Amino acid sequence: MLKIKATMLSHSGPTRNARDHFRTAVQPALRVLQGEIASCRLCDSMSPWRRFGRTAYGNPGTGYLLVGEAPGYVSWRKRQRFTGPAGLVIRRALRQIAHPLYRTLEDLFYMTDVVKCHPARPGSPRSNRSPKQAEVSACSGYLVREIDMLHPSVIVTFGKVAAEGVVHTLTLRASSELLPEVIAFPHPSPRNLRTILKLYPSMRAFEGALTLVFRRLIKRLGRRSTHA
Numbered sequence: 116m117l118k119i120k121a122t123m124l125s126h127s128g129p130t131r132n133a134r135d136h137f138r139t140a141v142q143p144a145l146r147v148l149q150g151e152i153a154s155c156r157l158c159d160s161m162s163p164w165r166r167f168g169r170t171a172y173g174n175p176g177t178g179y180l181l182v183g184e185a186p187g188y189v190s191w192r193k194r195q196r197f198t199g200p201a202g203l204v205i206r207r208a209l210r211q212i213a214h215p216l217y218r219t220l221e222d223l224f225y226m227t228d229v230v231k232c233h234p235a236r237p238g239s240p241r242s243n244r245s246p247k248q249a250e251v252s253a254c255s256g257y258l259v260r261e262i263d264m265l266h267p268s269v270i271v272t273f274g275k276v277a278a279e280g281v282v283h284t285l286t287l288r289a290s291s292e293l294l295p296e297v298i299a300f301p302h303p304s305p306r307n308l309r310t311i312l313k314l315y316p317s318m319r320a321f322e323g324a325l326t327l328v329f330r331r332l333i334k335r336l337g338r339r340s341t342h343a
């Protein structure tokens with residue numbers, strides 16, 4: 116696990132004004148943005164995000180953002196993020212905690228990707244590939260707006276593209292004094308096993324590290340109410 120930036124944003128808990136602002140301004144603006152993403156057709160080569168429903172984003176009220184590189188084929192087909200082999204590793208790590216309020220990633224995080232649509236290799240629609248730089252650039256404005264609206268206190272990323280995309284996005288934002296803590300994990304795909312094992316003694320240790328981070332985030336929420 117790589118910790119990129121120390122937290123500078125205070126999240127002691129939303130005031131009533133903040134909760135009202137969240138309900139009347141942030142949530143409607145998020146829905147508009149999600150609609151824009153769903154109808155975006157900038158990248159011809161991608162399987163469109165339109166298959167995802169709004170619930171695929173999870174919970175915008177915790178102040179925690181989970182960012183992947185792009186939806187994989189299985190997630191895209193199931194219309195639920197992080198449900199392919201790599202996503203199931205992350206979900207299993209959270210389930211270990213068995214917290215009654217935060218059983219799923221959708222309970223604990225607002226979930227998004229650096230690239231919102233599914234990238235497949237040419238001629239192989241069921242395959243997954245890393246997003247191209249042009250696709251990351253085309254999609255980057257959406258992530259900027261998500262972060263600007265949500266002001267997350269913590270962003271958890273999976274994979275190099277996601278970590279770099281988030282750090283780049285944070286440098287673009289106007290309100291740079293409100294920097295979230297960024298926790299970058301390697302991509303949990305079985306195909307990335309070699310990289311994971313350079314950083315952790317075993318897959319089990321990697322999952323244990325995920326569980327530890329999730330436990331810490333849930334503990335912090337216990338000290339404050341969330342917007343949702």
Ligand code: SF4
Pocket residue numbers: 152155156157158159161163164230231232250253254
């Ligand atoms: S990847 Fe992003 S920019 Fe490209 S079509 Fe999908 S939503 Fe639009």
